[in-house]
Amino acid sequence: MEKIIEKLKDEARRSWRGPKGEDRAKDLEKYLRIKLEEYSSALDTSQEEILERWEELRSYSAINYYQEANQPKLDSDKVKVFETKTDILMWAAGKKFSCPKCSGHSNNPIKCDRPNCDWKAHGLFKTLGEGIYVFSKAEMAGQDIFAPVESVSAK
Structure with missing residues (x-):
């Protein structure tokens, strides 16, 4: 799971140069950790399984996919x-x-x-x-x- 989160943070960093990219990476990680905990508790499913499934379903940028409208x-x-x-x-x-x-x-x-x-x-x-x-x-x-x-x- 940590490798997937790091990959997503790298994608977020590449979406914007400089400090803005790093802010996006931090915000994405924070969002993911909160959502994965919430979904894991509600669904009695591991966070890793949830994140892997979300990644299977995702067909566009992580920054646009991981937001309240989709989770x-x-x-x-x-x-x-x-x-x-x-x-x-x-x-x-x-x-x-x-x-x-x-x-x-x-x-x-x-x-x-x-x-x-x-x-x-x-x-x-x-x-x-x-x-x-x-x-x-x-x-x-x-x-x-x-x-x-x-x-x-x-x-």
Whole structure:
């Protein structure tokens, strides 16, 4: 795990010359240590296993990947943790989801299926802060989806 963290710090240093690069490396290490402890405790999984999985999933710079939007707090009311991806699909089956753009009810939790709306939960603005993050322990990964209508109605 320490080798991976050092590699990531080196990547952060190379992203900006001089003291700014070193600051980025320190900030990245601090973030990783906090997140790995949090996820390890919540998921009863080793920090090394979590970091290795995150690195498998990462397809862009460490500085942009390792941030709260991609590793949200698992104890938040906007995060639902499931054992498997199948459990997520079973939970979502038959639900309606609230699109943050058109305020309509979509059958699809990721792409609005209402006429004249093509909003996607994985786009640049994601769910405009109105969705939830579903996380699968087995895959050690999650994604933003539109909020289920019943949770929006309960507010």
